[in-house]
Amino acid sequence: MARKVGIYTRISRDDEGDALGVARQRQDCERLADLRSWQAVKVYEDNDVSAFKRNVVRDEFELMLKDLRAGLIDGIVAYDLDRLARQPRDLERLIEIFDERARLSFATVTNDINIATPDGRTMARIMVAFANKSSHDASRRIRRKHLELAQQGKDSGGPAPYGWRRDARNEVDPKAAQAIRQAQREILAGVRIGTIRQRWWEEGLGNPRAGTKRMAHHHVEHILTNPRLVGYRTYHGEILYGEDGKPVLGEWESINTLEEWEAVCAVVAERKLDYPNKNRARKYLLSGIARCALCKTKIRGQTNHKWKPESKASRYKYQCSVVNGGCGKVGRIGEPVDRLIVQLVLEEQRERAATAATPGEQRWPQEHDLELVSQEITQLIEAEKAKQISVSTLLQMLPSKERERDELKLSRTRFYKEQKQAEAQAGAENLTAEEFFDLPIERQQEIILHSLSAVMISPAGRGRRVFDPSLIEPVWR
Ligand SMILES: [Zn+2]
Incomplete structure (x- = not known):
């Protein structure tokens, strides 16, 4: 053997x-x-x-x-x-x-x-x-040199990251930057990174170096959340801070505003918390949104095994399933349900958009507080350096100030994240049903969830062939 x-x-x-x-x-x-x-x-x-x-x-x-x-x-x-x-x-x-x-x-x-x-x-x-x-020798030498350059905000060598020009690393490549911003808007609107990865691959976007090979998930994630997008210099993957406690700014053009970038990072991080290693791909529009009107259990889509090419029935159905803890008594052919719900939701969003005033871009109201507490921290550190206060005094005062600052920063991130998400999710009112169904499935679901909290499906009774919209009840938010 x-x-x-x-x-x-x-x-x-x-x-x-x-x-x-x-x-x-x-x-x-x-x-x-x-x-x-x-x-x-x-x-x-x-x-x-x-x-x-x-x-x-x-x-x-x-x-x-x-x-x-x-x-x-x-x-x-x-x-x-x-x-x-x-x-x-x-x-x-x-x-x-x-x-x-x-x-x-x-x-x-x-x-x-x-x-x-x-x-x-x-x-x-x-x-x-x-x-x-x-x-050891080589890396110590190289490390020192790299850190020195990084602290001066100098760019690292090598091929330009996606978003900047191949021939001039410090200049934005307009086409790539546009692709990045577009993808970020999609992320904020609920699209998965995996979907963007697939689309980029099909459209030849992302990292051309990869050639015919698809980029790894974490590469796409990195491109969309890279601190470089706001001009921050990183060192070994971490944002580098200067002696003034502020991030070192690189010598290149940025692609995002701080608010945009923080919002995208927050959404990506949040999703990792919500769905660690969970495959979020859902094949059917109302999976997990539809519920059985009898037992109220969530209904998922599944392949319709009775489907034949010549029949009018759709390829999938929504079925209350005993496997998922349901009664198993309610099922409905999928396509007409989706059509109906999409039509209702788009109408509702058109109406809402027509009556609602467009909210102007609002600034986070606590910017001044954050500025103050950051200044206090700097002053404390300066005071210790100048021997006006002792180290132990500094260390007594510092933690609470730092906590205050970090909480404020968190609140700012949350504020802009919600604002950017709302912006990205708006605009569905101009979609036709046709255009709607062309969107990635998770974007479709976000739009539905914007208006509905659930769709109740009532039993159709035996032998009924005709689709009856009155048995499908949208639950509006
Ligand atoms: Zn049921």
Whole structure:
């Protein structure tokens, strides 16, 4: 029987945006395993994790050590030693397992090192020690230089992020900036990042570097929430603050106002809280909005198994389901229900828009308070520097002021988030039903929920064929 081996691949931040890297590593490893007549049974893949950073836990690497120790795999194929273990400590842990379990296999694609043999171990130790040292020296040098430049608001090198011109990183690329703003409005209106990711892919927007490959979800999210959009300089993914306690501003043109950007970030963060790892995709318009008039349980859409091409019935239906805790007694063909509700909702929103005065853009009323408390904080810190107050006095006074400031900031974010969301969600009154159905499904649902809190569906009785609108009751907000 062929030996069972695990394949280990890792992509570091340096190769960002190049998920191809991992795929290629894996292919090469698989080929090598084939050559040795080993059976690759599992791939361990660490993404965006540096093997060099001491404090970073590589989940898949740890899992692989466990599996190796437990005998689930009898060896490892890695792309190179660097990817596998850049820290001597990691290498020693690996070697320990090779000591414990006799006859383990080991191979790397790029160098002919076998830590299953004593010579191979010596070689590996030397190589890892060297890689470790040079990483340290190089990274310390580079880090200092980068931080220096960052503090001056200088841009980092490399290809321009999406939104700025390829040939001039500090200038906005109008077409890309427009795509970003459009997507942000959609996010505020309730559209999922996944939907934007799909649309961008189809329209060739986003990161052209990715070519035919679709961008990762987190890349799209990053493009839409990047602090760079408001001119903030980041350092290792965090907003960099200057000595005055304010974010360092970069030397490039910004794409968003602070209010716009904060609103988008707040909505994205909020959704992560609401739906951690939950797939929000809903295929049917009134799924979770429709309710059974008998048992009041939420009704979901489902495929209509009775559907035939020649029949007039629609492909889906809304069915009260015992599985979801309902009575199972109410069901209705989907399409006419959707048409009816959309028509009613669009009418209602047209009427409302005609009578309502357009609210002007309002400023957050507590801007002055925030300014004051920020000044107080600065003054306290200055006073301590000038030895007018002691450190312990400073530390007694500071926390409550900081809390006050943070609460105010939070309130500002909430204020503009709600304002921007309301703006983005308005405008449905000009839609035709046709245009409505062209929108992404979650946008459609947001529009419906803007007017309705539920749609009650009453039983139609036996054998009734004709769709009866009076049995569908919208519950207006
Ligand atoms: Zn029911």
